[in-house]
Each structure stands twice: as structure tokens, then as C-alpha cells.
Amino acid sequence: MARQLRFTGTDSKVDGRPALHADEGTGEIIVQGTPVTDPEDLAQLQHLGPNDAAVAVPRELLVNWGPKETERVPEIVDRDTFRRLFQRYLWREDAERTALPAEDFWIFDPRLVALLHFDDDDNLLNIELTTEPAEVVRYCVVRDAAMHHAVPRDEFAAQVAPNE
Structure with a gap:
């Protein structure tokens, strides 16, 4: 195989x-x-x-x-820690329309990515931090493709409020 x-x-x-x-x-x-x-x-x-x-x-x-560790060990953070790092939002429909990978992630600087894991009911299970250079670059490429459609938190919140 x-x-x-x-x-x-x-x-x-x-x-x-x-x-x-x-x-x-x-x-x-x-x-x-x-x-x-x-x-x-x-x-x-x-x-x-x-x-x-x-x-x-x-x-x-x-x-x-090259990998920096023999085995990648994710760092799991709590929601409050994650919220302090949060930057931009992208509607799932926009991501699907532009053929982006079905992953929810956030890039905080050139060395840190948070990958959000959800269950089938869309509940957040955990947040995985990675500093593996090749993984960070991969997410940066996806981010660059998505950035055109992503909006700041306040703008996103304004879009969500009328829908509730």
C-alpha cells in the first residue's frame, strides 16, 4: 500500500x-x-x-x-487561555465555498497554531497547540487563502447578533 x-x-x-x-x-x-x-x-x-x-x-x-521532537505532544489549553489569543473568524460556508480544509484553527504568530477539536454535535472538545515548523507553515498557507474571507471578531459578532 x-x-x-x-x-x-x-x-x-x-x-x-x-x-x-x-x-x-x-x-x-x-x-x-x-x-x-x-x-x-x-x-x-x-x-x-x-x-x-x-x-x-x-x-x-x-x-x-525537520521535526523538533521524536513524538509530537500537543499542548491542551483551557478556553480562557484560548480566548486571549483569538483573532479572526470565518464562516464555515465561506470555507467550504473556497475549498479550504475542514479544520478549525487559529494562528497566533509565526510559530504557534491552535487546532480546535469538536465532537459531532459541534461542541468544543479541546484546543491543541502546535509549534512544529512544518505544521505551522501548512496552516499559514491555508490561512493566507482564507484571509480574504475572514473578519475581525467584532464584525463577526455583529453578523451573529441579528441571526440569534
Whole structure:
């Protein structure tokens, strides 16, 4: 069965290589880079098996786009903490019309995203904070696409009041 790979990032300014991808099923990181083929270079690698491949990538790629922890542990915050961070709103219908992912999230700065988890009855279950660079960038891309339709809290509240 094919892996479910998600692009996590590149430092390339030209063709998107080298790059990192994450396997959504296993959490493994797939490194895409220039193959190391020189026999003298390969001879220096320790524990390189007969079916292994070595690739060369700039250190910055791993520093900027690699995971910072071996296992991602979400930070759950209470509603009061979350409310202090809240910034903009987007109607679900607007998100569906623009084909945005069906995720409720909020970006607070270039390193922090809150992902809101709801049950089937639309009750807030918890709020997950992430600072994983590749995840933050993914949410920033979605945010940029949604920003045209998002409105400040007061404007959103004014739209909600007449509907109640």
C-alpha cells in the first residue's frame, strides 16, 4: 500500500529540491535530495545496508523543516487561555465555498497554531497547540487563502447578533 506523504518543506528557492516529506501513517520522515553515488563517499558511511540509499541535503533543510521532537505532544489549553489569543473568524460556508480544509484553527504568530477539536454535535472538545515548523507553515498557507474571507471578531459578532 502506498504511503500517505505530506510535503513538510524545502529551503530551495528554485525547483523545490531538496525537500522533506512526512509519512502520515508512520511518522517517518522522507528525505528527498541528491543521491550520494561516489564509492569513496559511500565507503565512509557506517551501517549502510545493501538496500539503503544515501542523499545529501543542506543542514538548513533539517533545521528549518525537520521535526523538533521524536513524538509530537500537543499542548491542551483551557478556553480562557484560548480566548486571549483569538483573532479572526470565518464562516464555515465561506470555507467550504473556497475549498479550504475542514479544520478549525487559529494562528497566533509565526510559530504557534491552535487546532480546535469538536465532537459531532459541534461542541468544543479541546484546543491543541502546535509549534512544529512544518505544521505551522501548512496552516499559514491555508490561512493566507482564507484571509480574504475572514473578519475581525467584532464584525463577526455583529453578523451573529441579528441571526440569534
